[in-house]
Amino acid sequence: MTELNKRAKQFMDALLHIDADRCSMLLDNLSSQGGDLRLVEDVVIPALEQIGVSWEGGDISLSQVYMAGRICERVVGRLLLENTCSIYGRPRVGIGVIEDYHALGKRMVISALRSSGYDLLDYGHGLKADDLVERALKDQLDILLISCLMLTSAVCVKDVVAGLRRAGSRVVVVVGGAPFRLAPMLWKEVGAHCMGSNSGEAVRIVRTLMEDRIWE
Amino acid sequence: MGMTSSQRLQIALSHREPDRVPYVLSANMHPARQMGLTIKEYFSRPRNVVEGQLKLHRMFGNDILCCYPFAALEILAWGGEALYCDNGPPNAGAPIIRRAEEISLLDPPEVAGNQPLQGVLQSTGRLKAAVGNDIPIAGVIISPTSLPIMQMGFGPYLDLIHERPDLLERLLLINTQYCVAWANAQLKAGAASILYSDPAFSPAIMSRDFILQYGLPTAVNVISRINGAVMIHMASGTGVPVVNEIFRAGFVGMSASAEEDLGALKSLCRGKLTLVGDLNALAMGSWRSEDIESEVKRAIALAGPGGGFVLSDNHGEIPLMVNEDILLAVADAVRRWGQYPLNWINAEDV
Structure with missing residues (x-):
């Protein structure tokens, strides 16, 4: 696991504070700069992976992981839908x-x-x-x-x-x-x-x- | 004349050393297999449970007995259903609270006249008549903060916590009323103490904010109204970061998870909280005789000195897949290596 970049860190921090508005703002701001799929890969996935690692290390709770996932699903889902960004075709x-x-x-x-x-x-x-x-x-x-x-x-x-x-x-x-x-x-x-x-x-x-x- | 289990536990709970480390192997489903009954058949009759608990004591020498069948009992008590299977504990069926708004109209079940709860009380009373004061019987409640995991489903409960704190507080009040009545009924029937099952008190499950805002005050309230000693069990959940909160709440002991350092936990709990654990019940099924010996010795060496320790599994329930031979060997190892004073600890590198 590589060290989180600054944007992923900010996003993860907002997720762990269960701050859906801040998560949306961060992604909207980055999205306006283009490349939604890249945004997911550079910001969202590293943040979620780090959250998983933090839970395993006993640093955060299962409830925080759950809420982070729910917020993420909502804000990223909206972003992908709005931009008709396609998901990966495979694997099924x-x-x-x-x-x-x-x-x-x-x-x-x-x-x-x-x-x-x-x-x-x-x-x-x-x-x-x-x-x-x-x-x-x-x-x-x-x-x-x-x-x-x-x-x-x-x-x-x-x-x-x-x-x-x-x-x-x-x-x-x-x-x-x-x-x-x-x-x-x-x-x-x-x-x-x-x-x-x-x-x-x-x-x-x-x-x-x-x-x-x-x-x- | 040796000590009785009650005497042994009383001394251990006072943070002194009895004759040996007390232990309990929570193989509560195993008697069903031995009696040729399904899990459902076994738990449906109080006399089976009494016979099963006496069997466990005879076979393994358990120092604590328990008539509480499985967590899904609580959902039966609230009018829901339990989904049985042949080789494990039943699951709770569909949530009894389907929409958060239903909490406004929710009432707790009365213990008197509630068939599932009365079955446990009958077992407890009969077992108490059989063992007298020699072997303590533990009663069990699921905490007001963990009960909603079954009442609503875990996801909807977490959503409720963040979206409807007003309804959450009402639900905790209702559950507190129920838990206190249910705990006191078990004590009245013959239980010597209450196990407060609360995975939601573990920081592995819930955030520290939740534990401080809801878990701790709820536990304080419940304990203050229960007419006996109360120990918290977090069902494999870790507890090191909340030892002080557990002590402040008024618990006399806590479970030790196999996923944390028993030595670190012991140093935080010494003289304050009795530890119960921490053998890994899931790994136990594949233990060889040398694993059994080393695991038992490890746990005793880390948590046994000075008393305040009951050797057990980490989850409060040993899977049916762990066969009786392994459990007999665990019991044998505790009796061999758990004799106080534990002079062998200094002589060996455990």
Whole structure:
């Protein structure tokens, strides 16, 4: 993680103070100078990644990460819509929660990714592993994100991976959530391709997979 | 004649050294498997829970018993539903507060006549009759500030905090009324103390501003009205930055997270707050015998000296996937390495 530039720092500071107006002003001001996608990449994504790192380091709370994501989604969404700035065409990304009804982590990842210019399909929570496999195959996903809070849910990821493999799918399965943080080898044991420790890291992982053009 | 669990805990809570480190392995779902019952069947009858808790004591030697089934009980009590699964605790079903405005018309459930709560009270009463004063029974409440996570869903609750502080304050008042009544009913039924489950008091979950503005005053209010000792449990949440607030609130002890330095926590809590923890319940399932030994010794060496420590897992609930052999080995290691005085600590580099 490189050091934040001045604009990203200002933006992050406004996010952590839950100051949506200041966030909008900062982005509007920068947007008027042109290059909205660049703005997202230079300011929004680094700020969200740093927020994720700060949470992992115990410097900020989950509630601040959540609110930052919500504000970001709103102000960036407005900016992209107003300027009809297109999002990335690939990868095709979907997210869901299996055998569990805790949806905050999923919500935070969605906010972070949408704020970073990625669209993704939200399959909801309380899904059976088979349902998620079916939907991932139907939508021909490149990346499937699975958010978990409960251990029972985390263990079920292996059923999703097995289902996808049986169908011959090459979709990359990325997991995240408390069970994977507290049991650091669990993501490998359930057959996931990688694990994100926070919503900012989810953005970094998707971006890396995109740069690697994993669908080719 | 050895000490009873009650005597052992009383001394440990007074920040003195009893005969050995007290411990509790919160394997509250495991008896269901041993009795050939589903989680739902097991918790649906008070007699199962009593039998299960006695089994846990016989198998592992737990120094604390507990009849509280799972957090989603609270949603059942408020008229919602619990979503059961076969290999873990049930989730809370759909939120009972669907729109923030509904808080204006919300009333807390009465403990008397509330079937889910009465089931826990019956279990507690029967268990108390079986164990007398030898083994303490812990009652549990979900704090007024953490209850809305289930009542509304976490996202909408966070939105409420920032957008409708007026309704937030009303909800906390309603929840406080409920929590106090529910805690006192458990004490009356035979619980010796109350575990105040409050992940929202952890700075890993909520901002310091929220904890100071709402978490601390709410805890002070609730504790002042509960007729017994109260300990806070943050369900794996870290607590180092809020030790002073926890002490100021009037708690007698706090949970220790596996995600923070137990030694640092102990030095902040010594003589003030008893620590409960901090074995990693999620990693425990893959521990080998040498891991068990070293983890138990680590925790005892860091937090055991001087008393004020109860060895337990960090979350307050050990997953069903952790098998009984591992738990037996953990219990055995605590009994071997937890004998006071802990002279081995200075002799070994732990």
